[in-house]
Amino acid sequence: MSDFLTVKGVTAGYGDGPAILDDAHMTVQKGKVHCIIGPNGAGKSTLMKAIAGMLPLRKGEIAFKGENIAGQRPDQMLRRGIAFVPQERALFPKMTVRENLKMGGYILNNDKALTSRIDEIFDRFPILKERADQHAGTMSGGQQQTLAMARTLILRPEVVMFDEPSLGLAPKIVREMFGIVRMIADTGVTVLLVEQNAVMGLKNADWGVVLDLGRTLFEGPSTEVLADPRIQELYLGGRRAA
Amino acid sequence: MDQIIQVAVLGIGLGGVFALMGSGLSLVFGVMRIVNLAHPSLIIGGAYIAYWGFKLYGIDPLIMLPVCAVILAVTGILFYKAFFERDAKSATYSEMTVLLTFAIAMIVEGALGAAFSNTQRVTSPVYATDAFFIGDVFIPKGQLYAGIVSIMIIGLLAAFLKYSRLGYAIRATTQNREAAALLGVNVNMVGLMSFAIGIGLAGAAGALTSFVFSFFPAKHWEWVAILMSLVVMGGMGSILGTVIAAFSLSIVAAFVGTWIGSTWSTMTFFLALFLVLLFRPQGLFGEKPELV
Numbered sequence: 001m002s003d004f005l006t007v008k009g010v011t012a013g014y015g016d017g018p019a020i021l022d023d024a025h026m027t028v029q030k031g032k033v034h035c036i037i038g039p040n041g042a043g044k045s046t047l048m049k050a051i052a053g054m055l056p057l058r059k060g061e062i063a064f065k066g067e068n069i070a071g072q073r074p075d076q077m078l079r080r081g082i083a084f085v086p087q088e089r090a091l092f093p094k095m096t097v098r099e100n101l102k103m104g105g106y107i108l109n110n111d112k113a114l115t116s117r118i119d120e121i122f123d124r125f126p127i128l129k130e131r132a133d134q135h136a137g138t139m140s141g142g143q144q145q146t147l148a149m150a151r152t153l154i155l156r157p158e159v160v161m162f163d164e165p166s167l168g169l170a171p172k173i174v175r176e177m178f179g180i181v182r183m184i185a186d187t188g189v190t191v192l193l194v195e196q197n198a199v200m201g202l203k204n205a206d207w208g209v210v211l212d213l214g215r216t217l218f219e220g221p222s223t224e225v226l227a228d229p230r231i232q233e234l235y236l237g238g239r240r241a242a
Numbered sequence: 243m244d245q246i247i248q249v250a251v252l253g254i255g256l257g258g259v260f261a262l263m264g265s266g267l268s269l270v271f272g273v274m275r276i277v278n279l280a281h282p283s284l285i286i287g288g289a290y291i292a293y294w295g296f297k298l299y300g301i302d303p304l305i306m307l308p309v310c311a312v313i314l315a316v317t318g319i320l321f322y323k324a325f326f327e328r329d330a331k332s333a334t335y336s337e338m339t340v341l342l343t344f345a346i347a348m349i350v351e352g353a354l355g356a357a358f359s360n361t362q363r364v365t366s367p368v369y370a371t372d373a374f375f376i377g378d379v380f381i382p383k384g385q386l387y388a389g390i391v392s393i394m395i396i397g398l399l400a401a402f403l404k405y406s407r408l409g410y411a412i413r414a415t416t417q418n419r420e421a422a423a424l425l426g427v428n429v430n431m432v433g434l435m436s437f438a439i440g441i442g443l444a445g446a447a448g449a450l451t452s453f454v455f456s457f458f459p460a461k462h463w464e465w466v467a468i469l470m471s472l473v474v475m476g477g478m479g480s481i482l483g484t485v486i487a488a489f490s491l492s493i494v495a496a497f498v499g500t501w502i503g504s505t506w507s508t509m510t511f512f513l514a515l516f517l518v519l520l521f522r523p524q525g526l527f528g529e530k531p532e533l534v
Contacts, residue, residue: 075424079426099410099413
């Protein structure tokens with residue numbers, strides 16, 4: 001199980017700045033939903049960016065299906081089947097929903113295949129079909145998040161990573177987003193999530209990873225992580241001032 | 243009534259040319275965040291190519307147009323590689339490009355002056371001084387042709403941006419550079435291509451300008467302010483906005499020139515710029531900066 005995607009001893013930071021990740025590790029199992037939790041500044045988003053190839057590793061290894069893929073560019077990760085939606089959703093606000101989906105398949109460079117894949121997405125997400133010709137920037141937050149998540153599926157990835165899909169959304173919409181996450185996982189796609197709200201994130205995941213100060217404190221089945229007293233300490237113990 | 247139509251017709255013709263001049267500038271700003279103060283000096287470079295093509299070989303400036311566009315596009319690539327690429331990741335890139343392109347504008351002006359002197363030039367194909375008459379309304383052929391060709395080129399540009407793969411990549415990079423890179427767009431290559439296209443458009447505009455206005459190396463100082471006002475009014479980086487600003491302001495300027503006095507017509511652009519900055523600083527089609 002551990003030879004699908006593993007992060008080992010990863011140290012990384014931005015530019016010449018301090019290391020944000022310092023010896024982070026993580027085990028990713030095929031077809032499961034994984035939730036990365038931790039206090040502000042723990043390095044959750046940075047870990048995703050490191051896996052997505054958006055920042056160079058100073059140390060460590062990222063192995064995907066037995067191959068070390070550390071140091072590859074985002075588009076190379078994409079070609080290998082690892083897709084990433086950053087926190088700000090990364091849509092093109094003045095392009096239509098359909099055009100955004102087309103950009104999702106940019107590296108396919110095959111109009112025919114792309115059109116049929118977009119139709120598949122429209123079947124799975126009727127709201128996007130309804131809004132096909134609307135500019136992405138004029139949609140509601142939940143619809144934009146749906147589009148961002150759906151767009152990663154165009155390339156039929158093996159792993160999708162969503163950085164705080166619930167950010168700025170109303171509770172009812174957040175439940176819908178987790179519904180979509182589960183739906184994606186049910187098709188066999190492996191999901192990694194970053195979630196600020198640890199309890200909600202873990203309840204919707206199979207596997208939990210707890211980061212603090214750039215280091216992995218522990219990981220395990222999400223029910224166990226949720227019940228672990230260290231979680232209480234991390235979030236409520238006041239070890240670090242707010 | 244005839245006079246109103248007359249003035250409007252003249253304004254529309256000029257509007258087309260200004261729209262073409264401004265769209266290249268807008269494209270380069272939109273994709274690359276380069277404030278290209280050298281754009282008008284490169285238009286003048288294009289005008290000289292068309293001028294000499296006509297003067298020495300009798301080639302019509304409309305036929306020279308693609309030649310001017312290609313020569314300037316290649317020049318754009320060389321300039322980009324030599325001056326712009328190394329700083330592209332700097333946080334103050336836009337500010338730096340203002341200084342850099344200011345210097346390029348002066349160098350281009352100096353080089354053109356040294357090579358061709360500061361004499362006023364104008365390309366003079368037969369149609370440049372000819373006109374159609376519809377009733378009492380007179381339509382100068384030069385402006386008409388230049389306006390029509392400008393609109394055609396802008397139409398092609400719009401179709402290219404809307405439908406081609408590179409066009410998708412250019413629009414995506416303009417709107418969200420990081421997201422485009424994440425989806426596999428080679429944003430550096432897109433930047434280079436956009437720069438080449440933008441400067442190529444300056445070359446095309448130069449060929450048209452060469453028979454619509456008389457020009458000399460320092461003429462670009464007059465245009466840089468007008469073009470900047472169009473781009474700012476359109477909403478920095480919005481080509482549609484730039485085109486609409488070009489037409490509307492050119493028409494207004496034509497009326498101002500006729501009714502108030504021709505010295506005041508250029509004032510239209512600056513007054514509009516002033517009002518836009520006061521009341522709608524993001525321009526007609528620009529995004530309001532978010533206060534996050």
